[in-house]
Structure formats: C-alpha cells, structure tokens
Amino acid sequence: GAGVSQSPSNKVTEKGKDVELRCDPISGHTALYWYRQSLGQGLEFLIYFQGNSAPDKSGLPSDRFSAERTGGSVSTLTIQRTQQEDSAVYLCASSAWGGSGLFFGSGTQLSVL
Amino acid sequence: KQEVTQIPAALSVPEGENLVLNCSFTDSAIYNLQWFRQDPGKGLTSLLLIQSSQREQTSGRLNASLDKSSGRSTLYIAASQPGDSATYLCAVLFIQGGSEKLVFGKGTKLTVNP
Numbered sequence: 001g002a003g004v005s006q007s008p009s010n011k012v013t014e015k016g017k018d019v020e021l022r023c024d025p026i027s028g029h030t031a032l033y034w035y036r037q038s039l040g041q042g043l044e045f046l047i048y049f050q051g052n053s054a055p056d057k058s059g060l061p062s063d064r065f066s067a068e069r070t071g072g073s074v075s076t077l078t079i080q081r082t083q084q085e086d087s088a089v090y091l092c093a094s095s096a097w098g099g100s101g102l103f104f105g106s107g108t109q110l111s112v113l
Numbered sequence: 114k115q116e117v118t119q120i121p122a123a124l125s126v127p128e129g130e131n132l133v134l135n136c137s138f139t140d141s142a143i144y145n146l147q148w149f150r151q152d153p154g155k156g157l158t159s160l161l162l163i164q165s166s167q168r169e170q171t172s173g174r175l176n177a178s179l180d181k182s183s184g185r186s187t188l189y190i191a192a193s194q195p196g197d198s199a200t201y202l203c204a205v206l207f208i209q210g211g212s213e214k215l216v217f218g219k220g221t222k223l224t225v226n227p
Contacts, residue, residue, distance in 0.1 A: 033215060042219040043202070055212045091156060099144050101162040102204065102215065106155070 002026075004105035006092050012111045013082055021077040021108045025094030032075050033102070034067060038088045046090075049075060082112045115140045115207045119218035126193055127226050134188040134221045136203030141181050144206040144213060148177050148188050151200045151220070160201075161188070193225045 005024040013019050025032050034046040045059040049069045060066070064083075069075040079086055089107040116139045126132050136146070145164045149157040161170045161177040163186065169178040176189040190197060203218040 031213070035217075043217045045215070045217075048213075048215070050212065056214065093157075099164055099206075101145065101147055101159060102206075103159065104149075104157040 004092055004094050004103050006090075006105035006108050008108060009106065010109045010111075012113065014113055015084060016081055018078065018080045019082055019110065021079075021090050021110070023075045023077070023092030023094075023105060025073065025075070025092070026096075026103055027073075029094035029096050029103075030072065031095045031097070032069060033093045034075070034077050035091045035093070036088045037091060037107075043091070046077070079110075082110075084112050086110060087112045115205070115209075115214060115216050117203055117205050117216045117218040119201075119203055119221050121221060122219065123222040123224075125224040125226065128193060128195060130193050130225075131189070131191050132193055132223070134190070134201050134203075134223070136186040136188070136205075136218055138184045138186075138205045138207075138216075140207055141184060142208040143181065144208060146177075146179055146186050146206070147204045148175075148186075149202040149204060151202060153199075157202065190223075193223075195225045195227045197225050198223055 007022045032049040036044045047067045048056040051072045052069050064080045067077045091107045093102045093104040095102045118137045120135045143165050147162045148160040151157050163170050163179040174191040179186045200220040200222045202220045207214045
C-alpha cells in the first residue's frame, strides 16, 4: 500500500475484554515497530519485528500483551483482559532496512472504560 | 544504555524567528537519526533522515545536522511560522549486535506565536 495502515482507528472496549489491533506495513518493509503513546506523554516502545521474528520484545508491559507478524507483512497486537491504564494511542511503524527511515501509521486510539 | 535526550522540552518563539532544537544520544554506533513532527492527536510525520555517514540534510526551511562523534544533532528551522507549532521528535537507530534498536527522545513542544 501507499503507507502504513492501522485498524481500527478508534476502539472503545470494556475493562477485562480482549482487543486486537492491526498494522499493515508498507509493502516490502521488513522491519516493523509497535509503540504506545499515552495522553501528553512520549512514545513508549513495545516490540520490534524483523521479518516474522521479534528480536526485541522488551517493551511489552505485561504478559497480557502479545504480538505476532505473519508472512513478513501484517502484524497484530493483542491485549488480553484490558485495563484502564491500557488506554492510549497505539502506533505502528515500518522501514525497509536499517538505514531507510521509519514511516508511521495514524495509530489506533484505544479507550478502556 | 542507549538514550536520546531532547532539549528544551518546550519552546515558544515569535513568528519569523530562526530556532534550533537539540537532540543528544549516548552511543555513536548508529545507523541513522530521524526527525519527526507530531501535531496534537495525530501520528508522526517524518521530516528529515540523516544517515550515519552524513553531516546534514535540508528540506525547505529545515536543516538537520549530525555530529556522531559528539552524539549530537540539531534541527534548524528558519523563519518560523505559526504552522510550525507542533512537537518535534528525534529518533536514533542504534546498532545493537546483529540487530537494531530505535530510541525516541521525549520531544520538544514548539509554539510559534503570530
């Protein structure tokens, strides 16, 4: 596609429910990143994929968070048993290789009630 | 630990002024450094990408420099306009073993007053 696409753009859920956030990177981009941004805060790194493998999962805040990437393309971030503190904008970015620069999607605004 | 620091955290200037935003990083083993702009409630827009072998990049009124040995980058904005008001983020792609690690600064919130 022309850019990084994230869906849904907005998600409202009840505390305790599971949610899935999707990221479609730019075609051919091998690296994919997930970040989280709470209101008025900086970017919090969650996980990094190179192809389908995740060499760096160090940012996942708890075992309720997981992510996968299939076919070296689409990635899904899953949050189980959501809590109110999970409310944030979840941003996805991709790049072609180490030196090509990062391109961001518009994000998913997650609100946990 | 690989860290990226941006100073100042916030900056307010009158329209027309030239200004400099600063970014420092702790490890010189980097692939590149990228400057982004984020408007309130929006995603990140890439402004300039500087490879580790480069010293500067220019786009319109923006100029970014990179001094890898001292761990510093600056973003220069000429003749600032109210539309430049946004948060500016610096991101450094560090070389980490056989992989890479992207670290963001916390950003500088710029306000250009008409």
